[in-house]
Amino acid sequence: MVLQDLGRRINAAVTDLTRSPNLDEKQFDSMLKEISNALVEADVNIKLVATLRTSIKRTVNFKDLPPSTNKKRLIQKAVYDELVKLVDPHAEPFKPRKGKPNVIMFVGLQGSGKTTSCTKLARWYQARGFKACLVCADTFRAGAFDQLKQNATKAKIPYYGSLTQTDPVIVAREGVEKFKKERFDLIIVDTSGRHQQEKELFAEMSQIQAAVSPDQTIMVLDATIGQAAEAQSRAFKDTADFGAIIITKTDGAAAGGGAISAVAATHTPIVFIGTGEHLLDLDRFDPRAFVSKLLG
Ligand code: GDP
Numbered sequence: 001m002v003l004q005d006l007g008r009r010i011n012a013a014v015t016d017l018t019r020s021p022n023l024d025e026k027q028f029d030s031m032l033k034e035i036s037n038a039l040v041e042a043d044v045n046i047k048l049v050a051t052l053r054t055s056i057k058r059t060v061n062f063k064d065l066p067p068s069t070n071k072k073r074l075i076q077k078a079v080y081d082e083l084v085k086l087v088d089p090h091a092e093p094f095k096p097r098k099g100k101p102n103v104i105m106f107v108g109l110q111g112s113g114k115t116t117s118c119t120k121l122a123r124w125y126q127a128r129g130f131k132a133c134l135v136c137a138d139t140f141r142a143g144a145f146d147q148l149k150q151n152a153t154k155a156k157i158p159y160y161g162s163l164t165q166t167d168p169v170i171v172a173r174e175g176v177e178k179f180k181k182e183r184f185d186l187i188i189v190d191t192s193g194r195h196q197q198e199k200e201l202f203a204e205m206s207q208i209q210a211a212v213s214p215d216q217t218i219m220v221l222d223a224t225i226g227q228a229a230e231a232q233s234r235a236f237k238d239t240a241d242f243g244a245i246i247i248t249k250t251d252g253a254a255a256g257g258g259a260i261s262a263v264a265a266t267h268t269p270i271v272f273i274g275t276g277e278h279l280l281d282l283d284r285f286d287p288r289a290f291v292s293k294l295l296g
Contacts, residue, residue: 009035014075055078059078092269098129101184106219108236109222117248120274122152124282133157139168219245222248223249225259230258
């Protein structure tokens, strides 16, 4: 199910209810059921959906509503607020400041969109006056450095990497040191991903993290991975303790409920979402704006 369909279904459930001339509790319950089904089908964690349902019920408290209450508005607001809560962990993400080196390290599985998102983020900050650069610490995948080089060249972003050095920790350290000396504001370190959460990957991630002491670690999550997102993000959190999430491929065929559930599981804010394959396809994530757009 695509994200727009999820929004459409939730909207339709609320609209059907608010159009009804004699709004009763049975109708309210069936609206809640329809919203819950839509969220579960979009891969939002079933426990989170149950919590959302209970909270809306508690906030509206249908039975005890005085007859004069504007029930429709109350219900609409409760649904909106609970959806915002679902994607808002109330944690402030790190904000880079100009004039000092801010190091951001990316982690995530191979194919999640890490390298693409690194370049998008560097360009995003570059467009806002940051002196940004990229370090390729992925020595695992053949062609990783070439890909980063191509992306960086296209975006006119300075980069560092090595075709001969096989130790990613050394490359990461050298790259970050070089760019710090050159007074870059934003140094983004791309790390290797594997197909699974292998031991070696996690060991490598924590060594790189120790070597470059990032101000922020960002986990990249593919919106299409569904329910697996939660377990995956917990596993990454245990090792790399990321402070923010970027969800990629939100333009694709998945509603991204799994990725949204990862936010709640790890209490970590989504900072950006990837909306396509191109360099400019990156949007800042704002929970309220996201839910407003979702509901149209
Ligand atoms: P990495 O292995 O994690 O570094 O992943 P890549 O950056 O190489 O991305 C894997 C694939 O996903 C590439 O074909 C990218 O073009 C594509 N991709 C990354 N982000 C997005 C996005 O937001 N939307 C779409 N449609 N494709 C994306």
